Amino acid sequence: MDHPDLVFLGCWSFLEVGRRIGNRRLASDAEGARTGTGAIEGAVFALLGLLIAFTFSGAASRFDTRRNLVVEEVNAIGTAYLRLGLLPTDAQPALRDLFRRYVDSRMEVYRKLPNVEAAKAELVLSTQLQEEIWTQAMAAGRMEGAPPPATMLLLPALNQMIDITTTRAMATQLHPPIVIFAMLYGLALVSALLAGYGMAGGKSRNWLHMIGFAAIMALVVYVIIDIEYPRLGLIRVDTYDQALVDLRASMK
Structure with missing residues:
Protein backbone atom coordinates (compact mmCIF):
# COMPACT_ATOMS: atom_id res chain seq x y z
CA MET A 1 0.00 0.00 0.00
CA ASP A 2 2.68 2.46 0.95
CA HIS A 3 5.84 2.89 -1.15
CA PRO A 4 8.20 5.32 0.61
CA ASP A 5 10.95 4.48 -1.85
CA LEU A 6 8.83 5.75 -4.74
CA VAL A 7 7.99 8.94 -2.86
CA PHE A 8 11.67 9.47 -2.05
CA LEU A 9 12.76 8.90 -5.65
CA GLY A 10 9.94 11.06 -6.95
CA CYS A 11 10.81 13.98 -4.68
CA TRP A 12 14.50 13.58 -5.44
CA SER A 13 13.83 13.63 -9.17
CA PHE A 14 11.59 16.68 -8.95
CA LEU A 15 14.15 18.49 -6.82
CA GLU A 16 16.72 17.91 -9.53
CA VAL A 17 14.31 18.91 -12.31
CA GLY A 18 13.37 22.07 -10.42
CA ARG A 19 17.03 22.95 -9.89
CA ARG A 20 17.80 22.55 -13.58
CA ILE A 21 14.81 24.65 -14.59
CA GLY A 22 15.92 27.31 -12.12
CA ASN A 23 19.47 27.32 -13.46
CA ARG A 24 18.23 27.77 -17.03
CA ARG A 25 15.89 30.53 -15.92
CA LEU A 26 18.69 32.32 -14.08
CA ALA A 27 20.94 32.05 -17.12
CA SER A 28 18.35 33.65 -19.40
CA ASP A 29 16.85 36.19 -16.96
CA ALA A 30 18.85 36.58 -13.76
CA GLU A 31 16.81 39.49 -12.42
CA GLY A 32 13.32 38.13 -13.10
CA ALA A 33 13.97 34.45 -12.37
CA ARG A 34 12.76 34.68 -8.78
CA THR A 35 10.21 37.47 -9.15
CA GLY A 36 6.89 36.42 -7.59
CA THR A 37 8.02 32.91 -6.78
CA GLY A 38 7.92 33.46 -3.02
CA ALA A 39 4.14 33.91 -2.92
CA ILE A 40 3.54 30.81 -5.05
CA GLU A 41 5.92 28.70 -3.00
CA GLY A 42 4.33 29.89 0.24
CA ALA A 43 0.83 29.02 -1.00
CA VAL A 44 1.83 25.55 -2.22
CA PHE A 45 3.77 24.66 0.93
CA ALA A 46 0.91 25.96 3.10
CA LEU A 47 -1.54 23.77 1.18
CA LEU A 48 0.78 20.78 1.55
CA GLY A 49 1.01 21.35 5.30
CA LEU A 50 -2.77 21.63 5.57
CA LEU A 51 -3.30 18.42 3.61
CA ILE A 52 -0.73 16.55 5.70
CA ALA A 53 -2.42 17.71 8.91
CA PHE A 54 -5.85 16.73 7.56
CA THR A 55 -4.85 13.25 6.40
CA PHE A 56 -2.76 12.50 9.50
CA SER A 57 -5.52 13.61 11.87
CA GLY A 58 -8.12 11.54 10.03
CA ALA A 59 -5.88 8.47 9.90
CA ALA A 60 -5.08 8.71 13.62
CA SER A 61 -8.78 9.11 14.47
CA ARG A 62 -9.75 6.03 12.43
CA PHE A 63 -6.86 4.09 13.98
CA ASP A 64 -8.21 4.83 17.47
CA THR A 65 -11.71 3.84 16.38
CA ARG A 66 -10.53 0.46 15.06
CA ARG A 67 -8.54 -0.13 18.23
CA ASN A 68 -11.56 0.65 20.42
CA LEU A 69 -13.78 -1.63 18.36
CA VAL A 70 -11.51 -4.57 19.22
CA VAL A 71 -12.16 -3.93 22.90
CA GLU A 72 -15.89 -3.50 22.31
CA GLU A 73 -16.10 -6.83 20.50
CA VAL A 74 -14.22 -8.62 23.27
CA ASN A 75 -16.57 -7.14 25.86
CA ALA A 76 -19.64 -8.09 23.80
CA ILE A 77 -18.51 -11.70 23.33
CA GLY A 78 -17.47 -11.99 26.98
CA THR A 79 -20.84 -10.70 28.21
CA ALA A 80 -22.81 -13.05 25.95
CA TYR A 81 -20.64 -15.99 27.00
CA LEU A 82 -21.21 -15.31 30.70
CA ARG A 83 -24.97 -15.08 30.17
CA LEU A 84 -25.03 -18.60 28.77
CA GLY A 85 -25.08 -19.58 32.44
CA LEU A 86 -28.72 -18.47 32.56
CA LEU A 87 -29.76 -21.26 30.18
CA PRO A 88 -30.62 -24.84 31.20
CA THR A 89 -27.53 -26.85 32.05
CA ASP A 90 -28.10 -29.34 29.23
CA ALA A 91 -28.02 -26.59 26.59
CA GLN A 92 -24.85 -24.90 27.75
CA PRO A 93 -22.04 -27.26 26.58
CA ALA A 94 -22.98 -27.09 22.88
CA LEU A 95 -23.32 -23.32 22.97
CA ARG A 96 -20.05 -22.85 24.82
CA ASP A 97 -18.31 -24.99 22.20
CA LEU A 98 -19.84 -22.85 19.45
CA PHE A 99 -18.56 -19.73 21.22
CA ARG A 100 -15.03 -21.12 21.37
CA ARG A 101 -15.14 -21.95 17.67
CA TYR A 102 -16.55 -18.51 16.96
CA VAL A 103 -13.76 -16.69 18.80
CA ASP A 104 -11.19 -18.86 17.00
CA SER A 105 -12.77 -17.87 13.69
CA ARG A 106 -12.83 -14.16 14.57
CA MET A 107 -9.12 -14.27 15.39
CA GLU A 108 -8.39 -16.07 12.12
CA VAL A 109 -10.17 -13.37 10.10
CA TYR A 110 -7.55 -10.82 11.10
CA ARG A 111 -4.61 -13.20 11.23
CA LYS A 112 -5.10 -13.96 7.54
CA LEU A 113 -4.76 -10.32 6.51
CA PRO A 114 -3.37 -8.92 4.23
CA ASN A 115 -4.70 -11.95 2.30
CA VAL A 116 -8.12 -10.37 1.76
CA GLU A 117 -9.69 -13.36 0.03
CA ALA A 118 -8.71 -15.74 2.82
CA ALA A 119 -10.01 -13.28 5.42
CA LYS A 120 -13.35 -13.00 3.58
CA ALA A 121 -13.67 -16.78 3.47
CA GLU A 122 -13.06 -16.97 7.21
CA LEU A 123 -15.59 -14.18 7.75
CA VAL A 124 -18.23 -16.34 6.04
CA LEU A 125 -17.50 -19.09 8.57
CA SER A 126 -17.85 -16.58 11.42
CA THR A 127 -21.25 -15.54 10.07
CA GLN A 128 -22.39 -19.16 9.90
CA LEU A 129 -21.33 -19.69 13.51
CA GLN A 130 -23.27 -16.58 14.52
CA GLU A 131 -26.40 -18.04 12.98
CA GLU A 132 -25.86 -21.37 14.76
CA ILE A 133 -25.33 -19.63 18.10
CA TRP A 134 -28.48 -17.55 17.66
CA THR A 135 -30.58 -20.57 16.62
CA GLN A 136 -29.41 -22.73 19.50
CA ALA A 137 -29.82 -19.89 21.99
CA MET A 138 -33.42 -19.41 20.87
CA ALA A 139 -34.08 -23.14 21.18
CA ALA A 140 -32.47 -23.29 24.61
CA GLY A 141 -34.62 -20.41 25.79
CA ARG A 142 -37.74 -22.42 24.93
CA MET A 143 -36.58 -25.54 26.75
CA GLU A 144 -38.52 -26.76 29.75
CA GLY A 145 -37.11 -25.27 32.91
CA ALA A 146 -35.49 -22.29 31.16
CA PRO A 147 -36.03 -19.18 33.31
CA PRO A 148 -37.98 -16.42 31.48
CA PRO A 149 -35.25 -13.79 32.02
CA ALA A 150 -32.69 -16.01 30.25
CA THR A 151 -33.57 -15.05 26.69
CA MET A 152 -34.39 -11.47 27.72
CA LEU A 153 -30.78 -11.05 28.89
CA LEU A 154 -28.95 -13.35 26.49
CA LEU A 155 -30.46 -12.33 23.15
CA PRO A 156 -29.60 -8.60 23.42
CA ALA A 157 -26.02 -9.58 24.31
CA LEU A 158 -25.87 -11.90 21.29
CA ASN A 159 -27.33 -9.18 19.09
CA GLN A 160 -24.63 -6.75 20.21
CA MET A 161 -21.95 -9.40 19.62
CA ILE A 162 -23.20 -9.91 16.06
CA ASP A 163 -23.63 -6.21 15.30
CA ILE A 164 -20.07 -5.34 16.32
CA THR A 165 -18.70 -7.63 13.59
CA THR A 166 -20.45 -5.53 10.94
CA THR A 167 -19.18 -2.35 12.58
CA ARG A 168 -15.60 -3.65 12.54
CA ALA A 169 -15.89 -4.81 8.93
CA MET A 170 -17.12 -1.37 7.87
CA ALA A 171 -14.38 0.33 9.91
CA THR A 172 -11.69 -1.58 8.00
CA GLN A 173 -13.11 -0.25 4.72
CA LEU A 174 -13.51 3.35 5.88
CA HIS A 175 -10.78 5.40 4.18
CA PRO A 176 -10.53 8.81 2.53
CA PRO A 177 -11.20 8.96 -1.23
CA ILE A 178 -8.21 7.97 -3.35
CA VAL A 179 -8.12 11.49 -4.74
CA ILE A 180 -6.98 12.74 -1.30
CA PHE A 181 -3.91 10.50 -1.42
CA ALA A 182 -3.33 11.46 -5.06
CA MET A 183 -3.35 15.11 -4.02
CA LEU A 184 -0.92 14.34 -1.19
CA TYR A 185 1.52 12.63 -3.55
CA GLY A 186 1.07 15.33 -6.19
CA TYR A 222 4.61 6.50 4.71
CA VAL A 223 3.43 7.12 8.27
CA ILE A 224 0.08 8.51 7.13
CA ILE A 225 -0.62 5.56 4.83
CA ASP A 226 0.61 3.08 7.44
CA ILE A 227 -1.73 4.45 10.10
CA GLU A 228 -4.60 4.47 7.60
CA TYR A 229 -4.07 0.77 6.83
CA PRO A 230 -2.93 -0.60 10.23
CA ARG A 231 -2.96 -4.29 9.27
CA LEU A 232 -0.85 -3.97 6.14
CA GLY A 233 2.28 -2.11 7.27
CA LEU A 234 4.51 -1.67 10.30
CA ILE A 235 2.01 0.29 12.41
CA ARG A 236 -0.56 -2.33 13.36
CA VAL A 237 -3.49 -2.98 15.68
CA ASP A 238 -2.60 -6.66 15.96
CA THR A 239 -1.36 -6.18 19.51
CA TYR A 240 -4.90 -5.33 20.59
CA ASP A 241 -6.10 -8.69 19.25
CA GLN A 242 -4.40 -10.14 22.33
CA ALA A 243 -7.61 -9.27 24.17
CA LEU A 244 -9.43 -11.82 21.98
CA VAL A 245 -6.68 -14.36 22.66
CA ASP A 246 -7.05 -13.81 26.40
CA LEU A 247 -10.83 -14.15 26.13
CA ARG A 248 -10.46 -17.42 24.26
CA ALA A 249 -8.11 -18.75 26.91
CA SER A 250 -10.70 -17.95 29.60
CA MET A 251 -13.38 -20.01 27.84
CA LYS A 252 -12.88 -23.26 29.68
Whole structure:
Protein backbone atom coordinates (compact mmCIF):
# COMPACT_ATOMS: atom_id res chain seq x y z
CA MET A 1 0.00 0.00 0.00
CA ASP A 2 2.68 2.46 0.95
CA HIS A 3 5.84 2.89 -1.15
CA PRO A 4 8.20 5.32 0.61
CA ASP A 5 10.95 4.48 -1.85
CA LEU A 6 8.83 5.75 -4.74
CA VAL A 7 7.99 8.94 -2.86
CA PHE A 8 11.67 9.47 -2.05
CA LEU A 9 12.76 8.90 -5.65
CA GLY A 10 9.94 11.06 -6.95
CA CYS A 11 10.81 13.98 -4.68
CA TRP A 12 14.50 13.58 -5.44
CA SER A 13 13.83 13.63 -9.17
CA PHE A 14 11.59 16.68 -8.95
CA LEU A 15 14.15 18.49 -6.82
CA GLU A 16 16.72 17.91 -9.53
CA VAL A 17 14.31 18.91 -12.31
CA GLY A 18 13.37 22.07 -10.42
CA ARG A 19 17.03 22.95 -9.89
CA ARG A 20 17.80 22.55 -13.58
CA ILE A 21 14.81 24.65 -14.59
CA GLY A 22 15.92 27.31 -12.12
CA ASN A 23 19.47 27.32 -13.46
CA ARG A 24 18.23 27.77 -17.03
CA ARG A 25 15.89 30.53 -15.92
CA LEU A 26 18.69 32.32 -14.08
CA ALA A 27 20.94 32.05 -17.12
CA SER A 28 18.35 33.65 -19.40
CA ASP A 29 16.85 36.19 -16.96
CA ALA A 30 18.85 36.58 -13.76
CA GLU A 31 16.81 39.49 -12.42
CA GLY A 32 13.32 38.13 -13.10
CA ALA A 33 13.97 34.45 -12.37
CA ARG A 34 12.76 34.68 -8.78
CA THR A 35 10.21 37.47 -9.15
CA GLY A 36 6.89 36.42 -7.59
CA THR A 37 8.02 32.91 -6.78
CA GLY A 38 7.92 33.46 -3.02
CA ALA A 39 4.14 33.91 -2.92
CA ILE A 40 3.54 30.81 -5.05
CA GLU A 41 5.92 28.70 -3.00
CA GLY A 42 4.33 29.89 0.24
CA ALA A 43 0.83 29.02 -1.00
CA VAL A 44 1.83 25.55 -2.22
CA PHE A 45 3.77 24.66 0.93
CA ALA A 46 0.91 25.96 3.10
CA LEU A 47 -1.54 23.77 1.18
CA LEU A 48 0.78 20.78 1.55
CA GLY A 49 1.01 21.35 5.30
CA LEU A 50 -2.77 21.63 5.57
CA LEU A 51 -3.30 18.42 3.61
CA ILE A 52 -0.73 16.55 5.70
CA ALA A 53 -2.42 17.71 8.91
CA PHE A 54 -5.85 16.73 7.56
CA THR A 55 -4.85 13.25 6.40
CA PHE A 56 -2.76 12.50 9.50
CA SER A 57 -5.52 13.61 11.87
CA GLY A 58 -8.12 11.54 10.03
CA ALA A 59 -5.88 8.47 9.90
CA ALA A 60 -5.08 8.71 13.62
CA SER A 61 -8.78 9.11 14.47
CA ARG A 62 -9.75 6.03 12.43
CA PHE A 63 -6.86 4.09 13.98
CA ASP A 64 -8.21 4.83 17.47
CA THR A 65 -11.71 3.84 16.38
CA ARG A 66 -10.53 0.46 15.06
CA ARG A 67 -8.54 -0.13 18.23
CA ASN A 68 -11.56 0.65 20.42
CA LEU A 69 -13.78 -1.63 18.36
CA VAL A 70 -11.51 -4.57 19.22
CA VAL A 71 -12.16 -3.93 22.90
CA GLU A 72 -15.89 -3.50 22.31
CA GLU A 73 -16.10 -6.83 20.50
CA VAL A 74 -14.22 -8.62 23.27
CA ASN A 75 -16.57 -7.14 25.86
CA ALA A 76 -19.64 -8.09 23.80
CA ILE A 77 -18.51 -11.70 23.33
CA GLY A 78 -17.47 -11.99 26.98
CA THR A 79 -20.84 -10.70 28.21
CA ALA A 80 -22.81 -13.05 25.95
CA TYR A 81 -20.64 -15.99 27.00
CA LEU A 82 -21.21 -15.31 30.70
CA ARG A 83 -24.97 -15.08 30.17
CA LEU A 84 -25.03 -18.60 28.77
CA GLY A 85 -25.08 -19.58 32.44
CA LEU A 86 -28.72 -18.47 32.56
CA LEU A 87 -29.76 -21.26 30.18
CA PRO A 88 -30.62 -24.84 31.20
CA THR A 89 -27.53 -26.85 32.05
CA ASP A 90 -28.10 -29.34 29.23
CA ALA A 91 -28.02 -26.59 26.59
CA GLN A 92 -24.85 -24.90 27.75
CA PRO A 93 -22.04 -27.26 26.58
CA ALA A 94 -22.98 -27.09 22.88
CA LEU A 95 -23.32 -23.32 22.97
CA ARG A 96 -20.05 -22.85 24.82
CA ASP A 97 -18.31 -24.99 22.20
CA LEU A 98 -19.84 -22.85 19.45
CA PHE A 99 -18.56 -19.73 21.22
CA ARG A 100 -15.03 -21.12 21.37
CA ARG A 101 -15.14 -21.95 17.67
CA TYR A 102 -16.55 -18.51 16.96
CA VAL A 103 -13.76 -16.69 18.80
CA ASP A 104 -11.19 -18.86 17.00
CA SER A 105 -12.77 -17.87 13.69
CA ARG A 106 -12.83 -14.16 14.57
CA MET A 107 -9.12 -14.27 15.39
CA GLU A 108 -8.39 -16.07 12.12
CA VAL A 109 -10.17 -13.37 10.10
CA TYR A 110 -7.55 -10.82 11.10
CA ARG A 111 -4.61 -13.20 11.23
CA LYS A 112 -5.10 -13.96 7.54
CA LEU A 113 -4.76 -10.32 6.51
CA PRO A 114 -3.37 -8.92 4.23
CA ASN A 115 -4.70 -11.95 2.30
CA VAL A 116 -8.12 -10.37 1.76
CA GLU A 117 -9.69 -13.36 0.03
CA ALA A 118 -8.71 -15.74 2.82
CA ALA A 119 -10.01 -13.28 5.42
CA LYS A 120 -13.35 -13.00 3.58
CA ALA A 121 -13.67 -16.78 3.47
CA GLU A 122 -13.06 -16.97 7.21
CA LEU A 123 -15.59 -14.18 7.75
CA VAL A 124 -18.23 -16.34 6.04
CA LEU A 125 -17.50 -19.09 8.57
CA SER A 126 -17.85 -16.58 11.42
CA THR A 127 -21.25 -15.54 10.07
CA GLN A 128 -22.39 -19.16 9.90
CA LEU A 129 -21.33 -19.69 13.51
CA GLN A 130 -23.27 -16.58 14.52
CA GLU A 131 -26.40 -18.04 12.98
CA GLU A 132 -25.86 -21.37 14.76
CA ILE A 133 -25.33 -19.63 18.10
CA TRP A 134 -28.48 -17.55 17.66
CA THR A 135 -30.58 -20.57 16.62
CA GLN A 136 -29.41 -22.73 19.50
CA ALA A 137 -29.82 -19.89 21.99
CA MET A 138 -33.42 -19.41 20.87
CA ALA A 139 -34.08 -23.14 21.18
CA ALA A 140 -32.47 -23.29 24.61
CA GLY A 141 -34.62 -20.41 25.79
CA ARG A 142 -37.74 -22.42 24.93
CA MET A 143 -36.58 -25.54 26.75
CA GLU A 144 -38.52 -26.76 29.75
CA GLY A 145 -37.11 -25.27 32.91
CA ALA A 146 -35.49 -22.29 31.16
CA PRO A 147 -36.03 -19.18 33.31
CA PRO A 148 -37.98 -16.42 31.48
CA PRO A 149 -35.25 -13.79 32.02
CA ALA A 150 -32.69 -16.01 30.25
CA THR A 151 -33.57 -15.05 26.69
CA MET A 152 -34.39 -11.47 27.72
CA LEU A 153 -30.78 -11.05 28.89
CA LEU A 154 -28.95 -13.35 26.49
CA LEU A 155 -30.46 -12.33 23.15
CA PRO A 156 -29.60 -8.60 23.42
CA ALA A 157 -26.02 -9.58 24.31
CA LEU A 158 -25.87 -11.90 21.29
CA ASN A 159 -27.33 -9.18 19.09
CA GLN A 160 -24.63 -6.75 20.21
CA MET A 161 -21.95 -9.40 19.62
CA ILE A 162 -23.20 -9.91 16.06
CA ASP A 163 -23.63 -6.21 15.30
CA ILE A 164 -20.07 -5.34 16.32
CA THR A 165 -18.70 -7.63 13.59
CA THR A 166 -20.45 -5.53 10.94
CA THR A 167 -19.18 -2.35 12.58
CA ARG A 168 -15.60 -3.65 12.54
CA ALA A 169 -15.89 -4.81 8.93
CA MET A 170 -17.12 -1.37 7.87
CA ALA A 171 -14.38 0.33 9.91
CA THR A 172 -11.69 -1.58 8.00
CA GLN A 173 -13.11 -0.25 4.72
CA LEU A 174 -13.51 3.35 5.88
CA HIS A 175 -10.78 5.40 4.18
CA PRO A 176 -10.53 8.81 2.53
CA PRO A 177 -11.20 8.96 -1.23
CA ILE A 178 -8.21 7.97 -3.35
CA VAL A 179 -8.12 11.49 -4.74
CA ILE A 180 -6.98 12.74 -1.30
CA PHE A 181 -3.91 10.50 -1.42
CA ALA A 182 -3.33 11.46 -5.06
CA MET A 183 -3.35 15.11 -4.02
CA LEU A 184 -0.92 14.34 -1.19
CA TYR A 185 1.52 12.63 -3.55
CA GLY A 186 1.07 15.33 -6.19
CA LEU A 187 1.60 18.23 -3.77
CA ALA A 188 4.71 16.55 -2.38
CA LEU A 189 6.16 16.35 -5.89
CA VAL A 190 5.16 19.92 -6.77
CA SER A 191 6.70 21.13 -3.52
CA ALA A 192 9.89 19.28 -4.41
CA LEU A 193 9.90 20.94 -7.82
CA LEU A 194 9.53 24.40 -6.28
CA ALA A 195 12.12 23.65 -3.63
CA GLY A 196 14.55 22.54 -6.33
CA TYR A 197 13.87 25.74 -8.28
CA GLY A 198 14.63 27.77 -5.16
CA MET A 199 17.97 25.97 -4.78
CA ALA A 200 19.11 26.98 -8.26
CA GLY A 201 22.08 29.24 -8.65
CA GLY A 202 24.57 27.36 -6.52
CA LYS A 203 27.77 26.02 -7.98
CA SER A 204 27.02 22.53 -6.67
CA ARG A 205 24.04 20.59 -5.39
CA ASN A 206 23.11 20.92 -1.73
CA TRP A 207 23.03 17.21 -1.02
CA LEU A 208 22.03 17.53 2.63
CA HIS A 209 18.93 19.59 1.88
CA MET A 210 17.94 17.50 -1.12
CA ILE A 211 18.24 14.20 0.73
CA GLY A 212 16.62 15.66 3.83
CA PHE A 213 13.62 17.04 1.94
CA ALA A 214 13.02 13.82 -0.02
CA ALA A 215 13.45 11.65 3.08
CA ILE A 216 11.08 13.74 5.20
CA MET A 217 8.37 13.76 2.51
CA ALA A 218 8.71 10.00 2.08
CA LEU A 219 8.55 9.42 5.84
CA VAL A 220 5.49 11.62 6.30
CA VAL A 221 3.55 9.95 3.49
CA TYR A 222 4.61 6.50 4.71
CA VAL A 223 3.43 7.12 8.27
CA ILE A 224 0.08 8.51 7.13
CA ILE A 225 -0.62 5.56 4.83
CA ASP A 226 0.61 3.08 7.44
CA ILE A 227 -1.73 4.45 10.10
CA GLU A 228 -4.60 4.47 7.60
CA TYR A 229 -4.07 0.77 6.83
CA PRO A 230 -2.93 -0.60 10.23
CA ARG A 231 -2.96 -4.29 9.27
CA LEU A 232 -0.85 -3.97 6.14
CA GLY A 233 2.28 -2.11 7.27
CA LEU A 234 4.51 -1.67 10.30
CA ILE A 235 2.01 0.29 12.41
CA ARG A 236 -0.56 -2.33 13.36
CA VAL A 237 -3.49 -2.98 15.68
CA ASP A 238 -2.60 -6.66 15.96
CA THR A 239 -1.36 -6.18 19.51
CA TYR A 240 -4.90 -5.33 20.59
CA ASP A 241 -6.10 -8.69 19.25
CA GLN A 242 -4.40 -10.14 22.33
CA ALA A 243 -7.61 -9.27 24.17
CA LEU A 244 -9.43 -11.82 21.98
CA VAL A 245 -6.68 -14.36 22.66
CA ASP A 246 -7.05 -13.81 26.40
CA LEU A 247 -10.83 -14.15 26.13
CA ARG A 248 -10.46 -17.42 24.26
CA ALA A 249 -8.11 -18.75 26.91
CA SER A 250 -10.70 -17.95 29.60
CA MET A 251 -13.38 -20.01 27.84
CA LYS A 252 -12.88 -23.26 29.68
